[in-house]
Amino acid sequence: MATVKEEFGSLVFDDRVMKSMLPAEVYASLKKTIDEGKELDLTVANVVAAAMKDWAVERGATHYTHWFQPLTGVTAEKHDSFISPAPDGGVIMEFSGKELIKGEPDASSFPSGGLRATFEARGYTAWDPTSYAFIKGKTLCIPTAFCSYGGEALDKKTPLLRSMEALSQQALRILRLFGNTSVKRVISSVGPEQEYFLVDREMYNQRKDLIYTGRTLFGAKPPKGQEMDDHYFGVIKPRVAAYMEDLNEELWKLGIYAKTEHNEVAPAQHELAPIYSTTNIATDHNQLTMEIMQKVALRHGLVCLLHEKPFAGVNGSGKHNNWSIATDAGQNLLSPGETPYENAQFLLFLCAVIQAVDDYQDLLRIAVATAGNDHRLGANEAPPAVVSIFLGDELNAVLEAIETDAPYSGIAKTQMKLGADVLPKFNRATTDRNRTSPFASTGNKFEFRMLGSSNSIACANIMLNAAVAESLRIYADRLEGAADFETALHEMIKKTIKDHKRIIFNGNGYDDAWIKEATEKRGLCNYRTTPDCMPHLLDEKNVRMLVSHKVYSEVELKSRCEIMLENYCKTVVIEANTMVDMVKKQILPAVAGYAGELAGSIAKKQAVGSDVSCGYEKGTLKKLSMLADQISQYTAELETVLLGLKEADDICEESYAIRDTVLAAMSKLRVVCDEAETVTAEKYWPFPTYGDLLFGVK
Ligand code: ADP
Ligand code: MG
Numbered sequence: 001m002a003t004v005k006e007e008f009g010s011l012v013f014d015d016r017v018m019k020s021m022l023p024a025e026v027y028a029s030l031k032k033t034i035d036e037g038k039e040l041d042l043t044v045a046n047v048v049a050a051a052m053k054d055w056a057v058e059r060g061a062t063h064y065t066h067w068f069q070p071l072t073g074v075t076a077e078k079h080d081s082f083i084s085p086a087p088d089g090g091v092i093m094e095f096s097g098k099e100l101i102k103g104e105p106d107a108s109s110f111p112s113g114g115l116r117a118t119f120e121a122r123g124y125t126a127w128d129p130t131s132y133a134f135i136k137g138k139t140l141c142i143p144t145a146f147c148s149y150g151g152e153a154l155d156k157k158t159p160l161l162r163s164m165e166a167l168s169q170q171a172l173r174i175l176r177l178f179g180n181t182s183v184k185r186v187i188s189s190v191g192p193e194q195e196y197f198l199v200d201r202e203m204y205n206q207r208k209d210l211i212y213t214g215r216t217l218f219g220a221k222p223p224k225g226q227e228m229d230d231h232y233f234g235v236i237k238p239r240v241a242a243y244m245e246d247l248n249e250e251l252w253k254l255g256i257y258a259k260t261e262h263n264e265v266a267p268a269q270h271e272l273a274p275i276y277s278t279t280n281i282a283t284d285h286n287q288l289t290m291e292i293m294q295k296v297a298l299r300h301g302l303v304c305l306l307h308e309k310p311f312a313g314v315n316g317s318g319k320h321n322n323w324s325i326a327t328d329a330g331q332n333l334l335s336p337g338e339t340p341y342e343n344a345q346f347l348l349f350l351c352a353v354i355q356a357v358d359d360y361q362d363l364l365r366i367a368v369a370t371a372g373n374d375h376r377l378g379a380n381e382a383p384p385a386v387v388s389i390f391l392g393d394e395l396n397a398v399l400e401a402i403e404t405d406a407p408y409s410g411i412a413k414t415q416m417k418l419g420a421d422v423l424p425k426f427n428r429a430t431t432d433r434n435r436t437s438p439f440a441s442t443g444n445k446f447e448f449r450m451l452g453s454s455n456s457i458a459c460a461n462i463m464l465n466a467a468v469a470e471s472l473r474i475y476a477d478r479l480e481g482a483a484d485f486e487t488a489l490h491e492m493i494k495k496t497i498k499d500h501k502r503i504i505f506n507g508n509g510y511d512d513a514w515i516k517e518a519t520e521k522r523g524l525c526n527y528r529t530t531p532d533c534m535p536h537l538l539d540e541k542n543v544r545m546l547v548s549h550k551v552y553s554e555v556e557l558k559s560r561c562e563i564m565l566e567n568y569c570k571t572v573v574i575e576a577n578t579m580v581d582m583v584k585k586q587i588l589p590a591v592a593g594y595a596g597e598l599a600g601s602i603a604k605k606q607a608v609g610s611d612v613s614c615g616y617e618k619g620t621l622k623k624l625s626m627l628a629d630q631i632s633q634y635t636a637e638l639e640t641v642l643l644g645l646k647e648a649d650d651i652c653e654e655s656y657a658i659r660d661t662v663l664a665a666m667s668k669l670r671v672v673c674d675e676a677e678t679v680t681a682e683k684y685w686p687f688p689t690y691g692d693l694l695f696g697v698k
Helices: 015-022 022-035 041-060 097-101 157-177 201-205 208-213 236-251 279-299 341-361 359-367 392-406 459-481 485-503 511-522 532-537 538-549 552-610 614-645 651-679 690-695
Strands: 063-067 077-083 084-085 091-093 123-127 133-136 139-148 186-200 256-262 271-276 300-303 318-327 440-441 446-452
Touching: 015 022, 022 041, 041 097, 041 133, 041 139, 041 440, 077 097, 091 318, 097 123, 123 300, 157 186, 157 279, 157 318, 157 341, 157 459, 186 201, 186 446, 186 459, 186 690, 201 300, 201 459, 201 511, 208 552, 236 271, 236 279, 236 532, 236 614, 271 279, 271 392, 271 538, 279 459, 341 359, 341 485, 359 446, 359 459, 359 532, 446 459, 459 485, 459 538, 532 538, 532 651, 538 552, 552 614, 552 651, 614 651
Parallel strands: 063 139
Antiparallel strands: 063 077, 084 091, 123 139, 133 139, 186 271, 186 300, 186 318, 256 271, 318 446, 440 446
16 A cells, blocks of 8 residues: 555645656746746646646546636536547547646636626636646646636636735835845745534435535434533544545645544534645645545545534534745744844734734625624634734733833843844743634734635635735835834834734633624624625725735626625525425424324324323424414515515615525524424434434444
8 A cells, every 4th residue: 555655645746746757947947937926938838738648647637627716615627638639530638738828618607796797708717837736536637717808807716816926025025124135925824724514424315404505404402412522622433534534545645734633512523624835725725625525525425514504503613724924935924033133023024914904804704704604703603703813911912012112021121122122932832722712823823713614715815915915015115215214113013003902802702791892992893794794895995905906906896795795695595495495395294294193193092082181192282283383484484585585686785685584584483493393203303303413423
């Protein structure tokens, strides 16, 4: 058997393969494109394409595809085979530089949020040479960006690459001010921790709600949930262990650094964390990871649920976006340095993050907004919908000392002057103990914890990179013109702390008192739902910032706002329709069936003699009949609400109506159905229960 070392990346056209297969000058030129973003010329592309094809064919590939991330949130691919007719009647395997660089899938069936009306229907895909090509099944996959012919981004990768570029440009300006002339690029990196549930496939197949919506829409609380706290980091069950082993192998072959895995808080919930990488590669890898997770699960008779809230009453699933920025020489810019000057630089980057999160808290919230994630944020299991930063005691004390010109106990000096004093070494072990903060400093990185488990991490990182680029731009503009750099720097850091400290919160984010303080005293945003936050994407300050850094154009933003709201509406409507279907075809017949059995038994008993007691049967029958009437009535109400939606033609209006009426009608209906489940005999209940699903995998 091959070792992990041999297997790792065996399906990836990575640097090792390029180096060994490409002529030296082609390799050098491709490397320049990858490392510095230089344009690639066609002759080089031809050689690369031929090598890629040979390599892929040798590994059994017959097709290639441009692999991209349209705005649906999943990945898309259209397979073409390598074959080309040969004059002798046979075929040859061909793949040209042109085919590698550019593809033209029919864009018309992907969501474009109005972009299609304005621009030409066709789109094209363009190779992203910074993310390695890989083989999936029998197909060579080439990571690409997806744009309209007018150049508008129809995907998530393009704005992500633009945001990385914006951040690099502005960070370089700052580094130059600190005398660093050698750095060529600043790179943001991400390590996303992915949560998921595993359920038995047979059981899954019996639940229409899981099949159509990815989450359960009904289900009474089982006798046992997560209250014993016995699942978190618990012993992994054999079926799950076999799954994880298989999953790791698949991911490793694809060059994905799957590193850590453990059981999560809820029963049947697990987590996988990779080693971090450059943001766009981490994004590609996270998309692939989610896909492979689902595929491998099926092989094990399991289904992997990536929904944010598959089960009511136990924790939902999120994704922790560990984010940092570093120079191309590997210096982490969020790490305190060795010299006073490096410390001042660190504090400036820290301030940039603090200001970015404060100024663009709405964009961070928007970046994680989906119908699914609305169930988690603010439900005391995930961070609240209010964005704030946790810094930890030590960093906090440093910032306070700077802000107030007070002595900082960690150093001997009476008063700290940036650029002159050395900061004390932080004890990093003490910084990562607040699990309730949406945005926590965890040593030399920040952990953004509001992402939903099914979110593409692209959105959050686009906003994060862009917002930090904007803080850095403001600082660079000011400092480049300063007469005395050090004084200006000191003043600016002080002022930033003063102006933005409202976003820093080191307490318990789940506490209601915090939400009150955050919104009433500090004026922070609290957007509970997707319809609440999404329209703010188009707020003037947000459009101005994102457009000025060329991350999005205004039309691109409008299209995204529309698509996200449309997606929200469709998701909830599908859920509501699924509920109606399940109630009418499964739940009511089950309840009626059991009620019928009870009625029959009462009749039989009474035939024996009027003095035979039927208290239990009658009581239960009464209760079931009452519940059945309520279920039927609430279903009719939900249907009426759904019909009423047809009248709203503005997508914002429709999303408000859904938030206020459809979701409410759904909850009301669920309550009575779940109650009916607790009264109905088990053999009548038409689908697996919460207990079956949560504890069914051994
Ligand atoms: P935790 O305490 O949350 O388990 P870890 O330190 O193990 O945290 O890291 C969690 C994630 O953060 C991993 O995916 C890891 O690779 C990632 N990570 C570590 N350093 C960085 C960094 N500099 N930039 C981005 N992600 C990082
Ligand atoms: Mg974590």
